[in-house]
Structure formats: structure tokens, C-alpha cells
Amino acid sequence: MTLRLIINGQAQEIALPDSRLTLLDLLRDHLQLTGAKKGCDRGQCGACTVLVNGRRVTGCLTLAATLEGAEVLTIEGLSSGADLHPMQQAFLDHDALQCGFCTPGQIMSAVALMAEGETGADPDRVREALSGNLCRCGAHPGIVAAVCSVLGEQG
């Protein structure tokens, strides 16, 4: 089957090689977009978080074949060249990462928070809203500080 998607702003027609393909495997194995990570492959860790039509989803639990016409935004499409998205910059400013493996998912989840408008810059609400994105290194304080700084700017 052929799937039409808009990935990081670019319309693509993709001949799906296997109907079992998840969005995550499609991105990683067939489109060379490896920023989204596979940490568990069952929606428990959030490392594969990407935005579909502006909503954060776990790429590993999303069947690619169900996404006809959808807009997909991955970490690679968040910024171009030298100009970082404010959330990416905030992660650098607050040393909000260590090993970096969960980082693309944390950032995409945090970018979605900006649009969801549920938390404001309240650290406790941000912690709750980001709890689907696990981090094992213990970068949580930096991540929450980074996200709150951007949400605070947003007002």
C-alpha cells in the first residue's frame, strides 16, 4: 500500500513494505529519521515520542498504515540548521540531558505541552504531564527546569 504523509513539512508518498510497520520503525528504518528512539517498543518509556497532527504520540504504538494524510513532526524537523527551537535551546541551557537517549522524546513531549496549555510553568504539573517520558540518568531536575523556563516565557 502507498501512504501519503507530511513529514517535517514535506509531503511524502511512501510504499509501505510491511503492513505491520509502526510509525517508529518507518521513521527509523525507512526514512533515516533516527532521532526518535526505541527504548521499549511498547509505549512505556516515551523515547519515541513524536507529534502527529500536533498531538504527542508514542511512535512505537502507532501503526504507520493508520496515518494516511497525517502531519508528522519529529525532532529532526523541529529546527533547521543553526536556529534551535526554544525548547532545544532550553535543554542545553539547563543541562537537561545526560546520555541523550530519551532527549528527543522529552523535547517533543515538552513541545506538545506548549500547545496543550494545561500546565503553565508550574513544576508539579509539568512533572505530571511529562511522566510518560522516562529518563534513567536522572536528568529530571534539569528537564523540568528547562521546560518550565520555556513555558514561563510563553506566559
Add this chain to the structure above:
Amino acid sequence: MSHDSYPMRVMDAAEHGLTLPAAPLRYGSGGKVPARRDGLAKVTGAALYAADRQAEALLHAAFATAPVARGRVVALDTQAALAHPGVVQVYTPANRPPLAQHPDEKRHPFNFRHEALQDDTIRYAGQPIAMVLAETPEAAAEGARLLAPEIAAEPPRVDHDAGTPWQPEMVGFFAPAQAEVGDVARGLAEAEQVVEVEIETPDQFHNAMEPHAILARWEGPEKLLLDTPNQGPVMIAGLVAGYLGLPEGAVEIRTPFIGGGFGSKLMIYGAMILTALAARDLGRPVKTVLSRAQMYGPVGHRAGTRQRLRLGIGSGGRLTALDHEVTALASSFEDFVEPSGHASQHLYAVPNLAMRHSARRVDRGTPVAMRAPGEASGSAALEVAMDVAAEAAGLDPLAFRLSNYAETDPATGRPFSSKALRECYAAGAEAFGWAGRPAARMGRDAEGRLIGWGMGTSQYMCTMYRGEARVKVHADGTASAAIAGVDMGQGAWTILAQCAAEGLSMDPERLRLTSGSSVLPDGAVAGGSGHTATAGMAASEAGRNAVEQLISLATADPASPLFGAGNSGVVARDGRLSRADDPSRGESYSEVLARAGLAEVEGQGVGERVQAHREGYAMFSHGAVFAEVAIDPELAQMRVTRMVGAFACGRILNPRMVQSQLEGGLIWGLSFALHEEAQYDPATGRILNADLAGYHVPAHADIPQLTTLTVAEEDPYVNALGVKGVGEVGITGSAGAIANAIRHATGFTPTRFPIRIEDVLAHL
């Protein structure tokens, strides 16, 4: 901020090591603290981890695993798997290509015994029993499922009581299983009071966010390239060569980005060897990515323990004796024993001091080192016992620890190379407000929750290995360093560049670092919190060596303003040499090189500890952790509401990254206290919660406000840099601090970790 100068490069197969320049960002007032060199690659998704890599004509591997913990594989339906479209080969013990070294042969301490399809024996649930190679990951996974193993199961021995007793001679890595100073029996007999605490700790799994992955490609009969996350690339490349019958240097491990390790990526495991073997046999590159479930067994864990501590208390709240007895779970086939008893042997002043370990062999995967191996579980039990003893002595927990402050190492009598623990206690207590501690079982917050405050002492040894580095100064005034460093998140990309630049007396902004491949100078393993000390010192020494060569060139050159100044009369600063007696007379490194007609000078450096210092001093990082918990009076739900940790870790090279490491340690301590535990099914020996839903690692909502402080500490003996480790010390002390806070709030003394709601509920 512009990142134009930052190369967003992706490594290709031809490159041996990744080169990163300084990040444009710096922290702190005056911008003196460099930000992570790898930060930009990580926030943009450009950082390539092993599983992110592709190769031409790639085959994908999947494993079938044992469904029970003990028995034999009787049959596998290889025909069904081979018939599945896309499946290329199935390896079982019947047809696995030969190895030059048996997987159970121990030639080196890090030859961890593993399963590489050597026979049909099942020694733990989740063990790989067959490997399927296919054109796609989906076909490989389906092929593995179709193997439908037939198993002759035997009753598994999975817990302490069912395990086979075994008395090891060594525990951890080469540490003695038992020791005694003084006479513990007499010390206990002479005590005014004796307190006894028994605590059980569970199996814990590293659960690095990045699953183990291997991409193996053969570039010739004696040239194997392995892209795989690894904490000891040079050492492990050598060991892999042994299994494959290859000469030294035939295997290159590339590991520029490691998605967390914590000890689990410092071992040989079956998939690593089999992936290389399959690639050779089939003549195509092969990629294996372990599933999360497959990380529960074949790649190590922290072994569960049962610990018993007896403390004798004499007059004035002084300890007369401390006895620490540990029974650790070991696997049936490997000899690693969690060295928990060592955690109590160097911390408090006690004249009669002993520890001893025994083990129970069980049908579980083999345990290995996991972040603060031994120290984490031993400290958790010790610090609870110290609070029980403090209460018995009628002293505040901090006052009790201060009354037993060790001025020399109680195990060896040696002086400490440095020890600013008093300052940690003072700074931590001040920041936490410890002086305002409520009376036991009297704390309440505005919501009526029970509030408890607890504390614990942190201590972690200062490990050092032998490492090497190469540093060059170039004619254009820039520098470069090369080292097989290991950055699994702790910051080696940044710190090692800082160290090289410090040795060069240059700004790290002018230095490029090449790292992440085993063909580079051996920076030794990243483990035991010894990487910065070892590889960083090597990088610094290499820089210093390059500067010495520049000084020799300049002082021997009649055209140089430094001519005749002699090596001792020249000062290097900010890329320039000048006369010590007249700083106005000098020249830049590039001027020295230009006149000498040289494109570069290359310095070599070694990082290792001075033997006399190693033998003469006890060397440890220290800290004091304070924690507050709030407990629902009816549901016993426990929440850590704040933590303060104050640490003395020698010289701090990069305060921002040290903060991140110490925070990570506190979070691991919190997780140890309240969350982590693998649960085994006694009937099959399988782990019931082998995934990130059932095995709880902390989520954001679990982590409160954390404060970490460092106190000044100068150490002239630990190494030339004066640095101690920061990666593991934070987990020690912190699990005990939380347990003690729960005890303070409720009066309940924990008997096992993690502390469960049902345990506390019975005591409310």
C-alpha cells in the same frame, strides 16, 4: 545563539572516532563552565547511537529465549522459522559456527561467562537459545517466534532459600569476602547496647534507556567493526577478538554515544559474540537490538542481598563494634558477588570492625556491577542501622554520626588523602534546615501527612585505572586530543577536552576532541567513577607533554625571546610561553611551531595513581544526604518531598555536569528506597515485571526538588588533577536517608527495599 560552526556530522563507516569541537555555550558567571560538546547533537537528534546505524545488505537478528529458568532445550522448529519469508539462517547449538574461546572459559576477569549457543542447557529464564537472521527485523522476530521451543523444565532455584550455598573468596572485583579489625565479639560484649538490623535488597536491573545494540561488519578476514555502546571499548574489543580467534587490534568498537550504561555495558554477552559470528558466517553486516525484555537476564543486574548489621554502642554514643554480614545471590555459572559489606568498612570510627560475605547460587542471569555495586545496597542497610543505633544512644542522627567520625580509615588505619565530610554535614544540614527537625513521629504538614526527616552519609572509593591519551598543538594555534573516552552521559566529551586543554594551558574552545573508538589511545573503562581521574589525567598529562616539547624548541632557539630561559624558567598560559622572570617576553605556541618549521607537536600522556599514594592513603569521595518524606496517614503512600546532598569530591572540573551527576545519584537512591525491584515467579523462575511498566524507574512525578552542593576539598594524593569520582557517590547515603525519614515519621524500621506501602501501613 548561532551554532553555525558546529558540525552536524554523521559518522560514516570509514571513520575511526568522532571529532567534536567545543559547544558555543558556557555556564556560570563569567562563562567559565563549558557546556556539553555532545549537547547539540543530542537535542537535534543528530547523535547516532548504535541502533541508529544502517549498512548495505544488512541482516537483522532476533533471539528466541528460554521461557523457564532451568532445564534443557529439547527441540526447536527450525524448519518453520527457515520457511518464513525473509528468514536467512537460524543458529542453534547444533549449527552455530565455532568459537576460538568457549563462552564459559575465563581468561580475563571481564570474560564474563555467557550464553553463545554452546549447548542446550538453560541456566536462567530469558537466556538466548536460538538466533534468527532475516532480511527485515519483522521477519527475524516472526522467525524467532516460530521456533516454538520444546523444553524439558526442571524446578528452578530462584530465591535465597532455594539457592545453593557457596562461599566465595573474592567479592565484587578482587575484593576480599571477609575481613576483621580488632575483635568484634569482644567489642559487642563490651558494648552498653547492641542493635541489630536485618535488611533484604532485591535484584535491580540497570535499564539504561538505550537497549544493547550491535552492528557487526567485517571489513576483511581480520578486521571486524562493531558499532555498539560500550563502557570499556579497548578492553572489550580485545576480549571479543579472543572469542573470534582474531589477533589483537583486529576488532574496532565504535561507541561515540552511549544511551546509559550504569555497568551493564561493561560486559561480554552472547548477542555481542553471536552477531559478529553471524556476520562472518553469512558474509553480510548483521544488526542485533535487544528488546527491553531481553535486558532482564543476559546483560547483568544488581544482585539481591540479605544483610545483617550488629552495632555495639558504648559510652558517649561511641561505636564499640560493627559487624556486617551479607548473603548475596549469585548465578549458577559465574562468580560475581555483590560486595555490600565493604560499604561499612571505611566510614565510621569503630575499633572492632568486621564484614563477611556468603552467596547463594540461583537460576538467575549473572549479576554484575550496577551503579555503586555493593556500596549502594550496603550503604542502604548501614545507614538504617546507624539511625537505629542513634536512637538507642539517645542522639540526633547527625550528632551520632559526628560522634563516630573517622579521622583515619577504620579498616586500614591509613590517613585519608582528603576528607571534607564534616563540611558536608554542616553545609547539608544548613541547607536542609536540619536544626529544625521535628520530634520523631510528630511531623505533620498542612494536609495532615506525616512528615519525616532522615539523613545518611555518602562514601564512594576513588577508583583509578591506567589510561593513555594523545594531544597535539597545531601551527594554527589550535589543538586536538585523541582518546578512546567513554561518554554515557556523565560528560566525558566535555571533561576530557577540558583536561587536555588544561594540560596545554589553552582555552578548551580551541581544542577538538576525537573519541569514541577503540583504535584511539586507551582511556580505560568508564566504571567505578574513575573515568575522569584516569582518562582526564592522561589527557592533561599529554597536553603538558606537548607544552614541554614547545618549551624545549623555544628555549633552544636563539631567535626565540625564550632562548636560554631553561625549562624551569618558562610559564605556559593561554596558548603562550613566557619567561617566568619577565612575563612580557614570550611568544605563542604557533610562533614557536612556525619558526621550527613544524606543523604540530604531539604529546603523550598516561593517567595512573602514584603507587606510594595508593598504598599510603585511603581515598574516598564523601557526602551527606538529607531527605524529607510525606506519608499519607491512612494510605501510607510515601512521597519524597525534598532532598539535599552536600558532597566532597576533590576538585570540581565542571560544576554544571557534576551537579547533573550528583542529582542522578540522589534519584537512584530514591529509586532504590521506594521503587526498584525485579520480581521472580517461583514456579518458572521468570521475571514477572521485565518491562518498564512493571519495573518502576522514577518518572518526573516521583522526583522532588533536589539540591546538591559541593564543598571545597583539595587532594594532593588522589591523582595529579585532584579529582575524585562523582558518578556513584550520590546513590550512597540517599537510599538510607529516605528510609530513615520514613522511620522518623512512623517509627517503622524497614526490613526490605524497596519500602512498600503494605510494610508501612502495618505500622501506622
